[in-house]
Amino acid sequence: MAESQNKRDLAYARTKINFDVKDMTNFLHGGEANVEQRRYIIDLIAKDPVFNKDDWGWLNHTDAVKRGIAMSTRLAEIKMEHDLNDLDFATMMEAIDDTLPIVLHNGAFIPVITSQGTEEQIEKWIPPAEKYQIIGCYAQTELGHGSNLSQLETTATLVKETDEWEINSTSFTAAKWWIGGLGALCTHAVVQARIFIEGKDYGAHVFVVPLRSLDDHKPFPGIEIGDIGPKAYNGFNKMDNGFARFNKYRIPRENMLMRFSKVSKEGVYTKPPHAKLAYGSMVLLRSVLIKQMALYLSRAVTVSTRYLTVRRQFNNPTSRNDSDLNPGLETQVINYPMVQNRLFPMIAQSYALFAAGAVMMDMYIGLMTGLSSGNIGALAEVHAMSSALKSYCTTFAVAGVEESRKLMGGHGFSYFTGIAHLFASTVPSNTYEGDNYVLTQQMARYLLKEVKTARTNPDQVTPYSKYLLLGLNKSAFARSTCSVALPEDWLSPAVQLAAFEHRCARLAYELSDAVEQGGLDTANPKTWSDHNIECYRISHAHAQYVMVLWFIQAVRDASNPETDVERRAEPASIKVLERLSNLHALHTIQTNLVDFVEDGYFSPAQCQSLRAQVKNIVASLADEAVGLVDAFDHPDFLLNSALGATDGDAYKRLWDKAQSEPLNRREVCDGYEEYIRPLLKKHGEFKL
Ligand SMILES: Cc1cc2nc3c(=O)[nH]c(=O)nc-3n(C[C@H](O)[C@H](O)[C@H](O)COP(=O)(O)OP(=O)(O)OC[C@H]3O[C@@H](n4cnc5c(N)ncnc54)[C@H](O)[C@@H]3O)c2cc1C
Numbered sequence: 001m002a003e004s005q006n007k008r009d010l011a012y013a014r015t016k017i018n019f020d021v022k023d024m025t026n027f028l029h030g031g032e033a034n035v036e037q038r039r040y041i042i043d044l045i046a047k048d049p050v051f052n053k054d055d056w057g058w059l060n061h062t063d064a065v066k067r068g069i070a071m072s073t074r075l076a077e078i079k080m081e082h083d084l085n086d087l088d089f090a091t092m093m094e095a096i097d098d099t100l101p102i103v104l105h106n107g108a109f110i111p112v113i114t115s116q117g118t119e120e121q122i123e124k125w126i127p128p129a130e131k132y133q134i135i136g137c138y139a140q141t142e143l144g145h146g147s148n149l150s151q152l153e154t155t156a157t158l159v160k161e162t163d164e165w166e167i168n169s170t171s172f173t174a175a176k177w178w179i180g181g182l183g184a185l186c187t188h189a190v191v192q193a194r195i196f197i198e199g200k201d202y203g204a205h206v207f208v209v210p211l212r213s214l215d216d217h218k219p220f221p222g223i224e225i226g227d228i229g230p231k232a233y234n235g236f237n238k239m240d241n242g243f244a245r246f247n248k249y250r251i252p253r254e255n256m257l258m259r260f261s262k263v264s265k266e267g268v269y270t271k272p273p274h275a276k277l278a279y280g281s282m283v284l285l286r287s288v289l290i291k292q293m294a295l296y297l298s299r300a301v302t303v304s305t306r307y308l309t310v311r312r313q314f315n316n317p318t319s320r321n322d323s324d325l326n327p328g329l330e331t332q333v334i335n336y337p338m339v340q341n342r343l344f345p346m347i348a349q350s351y352a353l354f355a356a357g358a359v360m361m362d363m364y365i366g367l368m369t370g371l372s373s374g375n376i377g378a379l380a381e382v383h384a385m386s387s388a389l390k391s392y393c394t395t396f397a398v399a400g401v402e403e404s405r406k407l408m409g410g411h412g413f414s415y416f417t418g419i420a421h422l423f424a425s426t427v428p429s430n431t432y433e434g435d436n437y438v439l440t441q442q443m444a445r446y447l448l449k450e451v452k453t454a455r456t457n458p459d460q461v462t463p464y465s466k467y468l469l470l471g472l473n474k475s476a477f478a479r480s481t482c483s484v485a486l487p488e489d490w491l492s493p494a495v496q497l498a499a500f501e502h503r504c505a506r507l508a509y510e511l512s513d514a515v516e517q518g519g520l521d522t523a524n525p526k527t528w529s530d531h532n533i534e535c536y537r538i539s540h541a542h543a544q545y546v547m548v549l550w551f552i553q554a555v556r557d558a559s560n561p562e563t564d565v566e567r568r569a570e571p572a573s574i575k576v577l578e579r580l581s582n583l584h585a586l587h588t589i590q591t592n593l594v595d596f597v598e599d600g601y602f603s604p605a606q607c608q609s610l611r612a613q614v615k616n617i618v619a620s621l622a623d624e625a626v627g628l629v630d631a632f633d634h635p636d637f638l639l640n641s642a643l644g645a646t647d648g649d650a651y652k653r654l655w656d657k658a659q660s661e662p663l664n665r666r667e668v669c670d671g672y673e674e675y676i677r678p679l680l681k682k683h684g685e686f687k688l
Pocket of ligand 1: 104138139140141145146147148177178179180236241428431432433434435437438529532
């Protein structure tokens with residue numbers, strides 16, 4: 001097929017879009033100014049040769065780390081040259097599209113010191129950190145422990161005589177492990193270590209620990225340090241995830257971050273006013289991940305939507321054939337309902353992730369504002385919410401990136417789609433910042449407390465747990481059923497939310513009853529573990545409920561004249577957004593249908609009409625799909641994809657990319673004389 005047909009197909013698809021793509025882009029990114037700033041930052045990165053991505057597919061870990069360091073230092077320079085803020089830094093990382101050794105300096109080192117340090121400590125460490133006179137990482141995980149913070153083996157023992165801490169890796173398994181930036185780049189780390197004062201264990205606390213000399217970058221005596229080696233799928237290959245062992249290494253007492261817990265010169269320990277006050281920085285990292293998932297999944301579906309629009313296979317009639325454009329051509333694969341039903345729900349999920357990312361950041365900002373004035377009221381809920389959302393969103397976004405690859409058939413497996421790299425970068429998000437399975441216990445614990453509140457003080461249940469009030473009257477709740485009578489009833493947000501609320505309430509009370517009946521204790525890991533599967537289920541159910549709710553609210557707000565103009569959209573965009581919101585809600589129900597039918601809330605007939613409605617909405621989005629992914633506004637530099645570029649010239653680009661394979665530089669490959677020829681000649685000459 002001529003290359004121009006590819007381009008023609010995508011251009012033709014763009015003529016059918018029924019909304020203004022620019023308007024949708026502004027809605028997604030929170031206004032025109034943000035869109036322009038994002039473009040400006042991406043261009044800054046794109047035109048700098050150190051960020052060129054052409055040879056990435058061929059870099060091994062050792063070369064990649066060197067490149068990662070070069071990119072890190074340039075990134076720091078650009079940030080300072082242009083006086084860019086944290087948001088711009090995040091956009092630079094988005095544009096670079098790889099995890100660099102420097103990323104945790106801005107992503108964790110600075111935020112941890114800022115949120116857990118005293119004013120004097122902030123004054124001491126942050127100005128040099130902002131000027132990159134010191135570069136830091138975040139060292140919590142050890143060879144033997146990650147999830148279980150309370151059993152970390154690195155100790156910090158107070159030495160009163162010298163007013164110092166002695167940091168010690170008490171065993172082989174106490175070695176810090178996986179720490180991004182530690183292997184090669186960083187001069188400092190914030191280290192989690194268990195405090196011992198006169199033999200008493202006060203649990204894990206955070207310390208600023210100098211690692212390498214600021215003169216020659218050599219590790220200080222008493223620290224053994226290095227890189228942990230290559231990682232799965234060649235992911236994170238520019239990142240120097242590292243290890244460190246401390247051998248009775250001394251640091252000043254003031255290097256313990258003391259905003260909440262304090263230790264005086266005399267060895268008096270003051271505990272924090274609230275046990276979870278130090279969680280602020282974790283909430284930030286998890287909240288940022290939701291937004292990142294929106295960017296990752298939307299990139300994957302951009303590539304697959306564009307490619308599937310230009311890919312033609314078989315000559316099967318579908319309800320949406322473009323044979324008027326080019327009679328006699330095969331069918332565009334995007335017209336197959338099977339393809340649409342795999343792809344379009346992920347476009348809807350991407351839009352829902354944009355909405356959830358914005359709300360989660362607002363919640364984080366609200367939390368920090370409250371904490372700064374001593375109000376810890378929102379801490380438990382926001383911590384649980386960020387844990388539940390992190391677990392759910394990273395799980396389905398990563399699955400979605402892989403599904404986008406599979407959607408593209410054989411070519412999907414080429415590195416040049418850009419999706420293999422995206423998958424390798426995205427997949428560890430299921431593990432870092434809290435393992436996705438372990439994390440769900442946070443929301444489950446929180447909801448169990450809310451169940452108690454619902455029973456004793458129903459007025460005090462927090463807004464997102466209000467559904468628990470539905471279950472207070474057990475018999476009425478058991479009799480309640482879904483109100484859908486006609487297929488179009490599914491399009492009511494109230495009906496959708498009622499279904500999610502019913503499901504969450506049932507799962508929460510079932511968990512609560514099981515815990516109570518078994519006489520089990522959430523604080524007792526031996527017995528609590530029996531309920532881990534149910535914890536996962538209710539935590540993800542709650543996350544799905546708030547995601548559906550937030551997307552519905554974002555679409556409602558978009559047409560409300562009282563909403564900030566940045567979050568508004570034109571009527572034509574809203575019409576499509578409503579369809580996406582419906583698809584997101586109903587498809588989420590459909591993929592979790594068992595939860596809605598096992599107590600009889602949905603009837604078999606309702607299940608059938610639900611499936612039909614999902615199919616209808618999917619089909620109704622066929623003309624909009626290309627516009628919906630164009631609206632994400634991911635430039636070609638960012639996508640780095642032969643199959644998903646803006647002009648649709650997929651085959652030509654794939655061909656050109658393959659020509660850059662170093663094997664093709666020679667007519668006869670290396671190894672011919674050594675291996676191939678001897679085999680061919682082993683049993684004599686064969687004449688053609
Ligand atoms: C790419 C990458 C980058 C990282 N960067 C950093 C970094 O910069 N700094 C840092 O400190 N750490 C970092 N980490 C470490 C990361 O945070 C931890 O690996 C993560 O929190 C998981 O902990 P773990 O390894 O102890 O897993 P484990 O807890 O050992 O998990 C192993 C298995 O056991 C299961 N499991 C564990 N406990 C329970 C339970 N109670 N109930 C049920 N199942 C359970 C888990 O679900 C999992 O399947 C990084 C990790 C990766 C992969």
